[in-house]
Amino acid sequence: QKEVEQDPGPLSVPxxxxxxxxxxxxxxxxxxxxxxRQYSRKGPELLMxxxxxxxxxxxxxxxxxxxxxxxxxxxxxxxxxxxxxxxLCAMSGRGNNRLAFGKGNQVVVIP
Amino acid sequence: DxxxxxxxxxxxxxxxxxxxxxxxxxxxxxxxxxxxxxSSQAPKLLFHYYDKDFNNEADTPDNFQSRRPNTSFCFxxxxxxxxxxxAMYLCATSRDFVDRGAPGANVLTFGAGSRxxxx
Numbered sequence: 725q726k727e728v729e730q731d732p733g734p735l736s737v738p739x740x741x742x743x744x745x746x747x748x749x750x751x752x753x754x755x756x757x758x759x760x761r762q763y764s765r766k767g768p769e770l771l772m773x774x775x776x777x778x779x780x781x782x783x784x785x786x787x788x789x790x791x792x793x794x795x796x797x798x799x800x801x802x803x804x805x806x807x808x809x810x811x812l813c814a815m816s817g818r819g820n821n822r823l824a825f826g827k828g829n830q831v832v833v834i835p
Numbered sequence: 836d837x838x839x840x841x842x843x844x845x846x847x848x849x850x851x852x853x854x855x856x857x858x859x860x861x862x863x864x865x866x867x868x869x870x871x872x873x874s875s876q877a878p879k880l881l882f883h884y885y886d887k888d889f890n891n892e893a894d895t896p897d898n899f900q901s902r903r904p905n906t907s908f909c910f911x912x913x914x915x916x917x918x919x920x921x922a923m924y925l926c927a928t929s930r931d932f933v934d935r936g937a938p939g940a941n942v943l944t945f946g947a948g949s950r951x952x953x954x
Contacts, residue, residue: 732875756934756941767841767925767945768878775938812877821866821932821941825877 727751730813730826739835743800747813747826750794754815754824757789759798762810762828771811772798803833838862839946841926847952848916856911856949858926866932867909868943869901870925878925884909885932916953923948 730747737743745759756775760768772787774780774796780787786799796815800807813826839860848854858867866885870878881895884903898920900912913920925948931940 728877758942760945765948765950767839767927767948769945770942773939773942775934816941819933821883821929821943822880823878823943827875827877 727824728813728815728826730829732827732829734830734832736832736834737803739803739805739833741803741833743798743803743807743831743833745798745800745811745813745829745831747796747815748794749796749815749824751815751817751824752791752794753817753819755818756816757787757796758814758823759785759787760812760814762812764809768812800831803831805833805835807831808833839926839928839944841924841946841949843949844947845950845952847954849954850917851915854913854916854951856913856924856926856951858909858911858946859907860926860928860944861907862928862930862944863906864928864930864944865906866929867903868927868929869899869909869911870927872923872925872948873921881911883932913951916951918953921951921953923950 759772761771762768777791784801788797810828810830812828814823868883869881872878882891902910926946927943
């Protein structure tokens with residue numbers, strides 16, 4: 725079983741829709757949870773950063789962490805064409821910064 | 836703006852011909868990382884530097900080497916590129932390798948990447 729599972733299947737949504745992305749993981753030692761956004765031919769940029777369980781909101785973006793289920797989610801409200809990108813989940817434990825990445829979800833928001 | 840800059844953005848080389856990719860940072864971060872990312876795959880950590888201390892991942896091939904001559908610069912050397920080494924190479928930095936009570940110190944900032952093609 726991979727440390728982090730993220731269904732890489734492309735996701736197409738109409739503009740204004742809610743985008744829902746998720747990752748599952750197997751390592752109970754993970755404490756830090758991140759979502760990175762990667763535009764085509766660019767490096768990943770940090771979108772959301774969460775320590776331990778709970779919800780975090782930043783504008784149209786909400787990150788949720790459920791450590792009991794080993795499940796994290798990213799929601800994008802009122803999606804815009806500029807949100808079209810690949811979204812990577814990443815996580816690490818307290819003792820080191822060896823991030824475990826998911827494969828990424830390609831999201832296309834259609835105007 | 837403080838940032839992580841990678842050069843070249845695109846590199847084409849021949850099978851077996853050595854390649855060097857560079858990374859510079861103006862963030863004054865202690866830690867620099869090199870990741871390999873193949874199409875539709877998760878980034879894979881090759882190695883990292885904590886200051887001058889080099890840390891190789893166990894499964895990184897010997898073909899990949901790195902140098903960090905000073906805080907700002909880090910290089911990735913691929914001694915004899917094979918077809919399987921064609922990928923995007925991402926440089927990243929962070930203030931620290933762990934949290935140590937400073938929230939966000941372990942967050943990575945990535946460069947735009949160097950895409951390597953091997954003919």
